[in-house]
Amino acid sequence: MIDLHSHTTASDGQHSPAELLSLAASAGVTALAVTDHDTVAGLGEAAEAARAHGVELVPGIELSAFVLKREVHILGHFVRPDFEELASFAARLGVEREQRMERMVEQLRRLGFPVTMGDVRAVAGSAQLGRPHLARVLVERGWCLDVKEAFDRFLGAGRSAWVDRYKLDGREAIRLIHRAGGTATLAHPGSSKVERHELRMLAKDGLDGLEALHADENPSVREKYLKFAKEFDLVTTGGSDFHGEQVTPGKRPGDSTTPPENFARLRARAASQSARPG
Template identity: 45%
Template sequence: MIDLHTHSVYSDGTNTPAELVKMAEERGLTALALTDHDTVGGIEPLFEAGAGSSLETVPGIELSAECRKGTMHILGYFIDHTNAALLEKINTVREGREERNHEILKRLNKLGYRLMWTDVEDQAGADVVGRPHFAEALVQRGLVKSRKAAFDLLLAKGRPAYVERYRYTGRECIELIRKAGGVPVLAHPATIYLPDDQLKGLVMGLAEHGLGGIEAYYAEHHPENIEKFRNWAEELNLICTGGTDFHGRNTPDLKLGTGFGQLRVPDEALAQLKAAVGQ
């Protein structure tokens, strides 16, 4: 059993890389990829925690890409997390995220939700502050009943405290991952809200520009979606990958490795990724 899509405290998860490794071992996983949002800060701690373990630890990242309808993320596997170009580009994203975060705080305050920046920082982990930390701060201050309510009322795209931030295009994300020696994979394609013919056209265009895989096996994909994306992968010569998108307490019903209980990511996915980078 493998899980190729997880998050730690270095982005918007609630577990350290060492805790993820321990949990993966306890659940009988053979491989775990850390794919934090727009940061590689957790990769070295992941390697340190996995040293001497039977668990294979995979360096990864999840880059946010421009998307007019829904959400587009590009996963990168087996990246060189010390690559200078990669570090420079994600630093630009980080700066844009910081500007966005302070604007979110201003909007919340203007709407009457009295938060301080320290309230949000207290909920963040070791690295990137994101909307889930705003949501938890709102809950802790008793201003909303739950994280879901915070997103539904305030923080989700289109809601009054939502602020757009700087993102690269999908093609730029692919190029960046390739330059860092990794394999770019389209994450959870069902979150891109396009009709099937347009979505497939988008995937075909990305494949022509170096996309290496598509995340067919995903905790929130219905069986028909999994089958559809598997067929597209076969047609376009893409690797079928998968994972839970585990965030720890931020996704309490989601289990590492199995998602909501039914997810099984084939070992072949990891073997094909390794072959693609010459391992």
């Protein structure tokens, strides 16, 4: 059971890296990619826990980027956690996330919801600040029924508390992942509503994989992206996108998996990236 998409408290997940690996092992997962948003901070703890549980850890990251004007999420698999450029980029984004959160909190206060940065930090702990943390504050205060409602009413793109973010170009996201020795896979293309021409552009820019087997994709959408993956020679991957029961109810590690032969293909592509000079 190979799950190539999961999150911890290092970004917007509910569980620590050690807790996540324990849950994954209990679910029968044999290989797990920890792909926190814009950070590799949880990979050290994850590696130690993976060894303890006999699970193969695939060190990863999930970068938010843009192709044309569409926001997409690009998973980096087999990245080197100690790659200085990747760590520096994550640190810069951490500052940007802090500033963005301050503006979103202010927007909510103007709407009559007395939220503070202290409330958000209490939920986030040491993690990179993200909208799910603010959404959980709204749920805990009783202003929203669940995280989905918080996004639908306030925090989603174009909603009343939305604040635009730094826009990393998709091509540069792929190049950064490649420089870190990893492979670049487009996450949940269906929920991102990625069109063929956008996928074609990313494939030309060096995209390695397509998460057509994401837990949220329905059969017809899955078939559509499986065809695109074949057309553009992209490795098809699967992942649960597990964040924790409180953040993504109904999901658990291993809910969607990557076929072993596809995992082997992705690993081979990562090896070819690592073998390149520089």
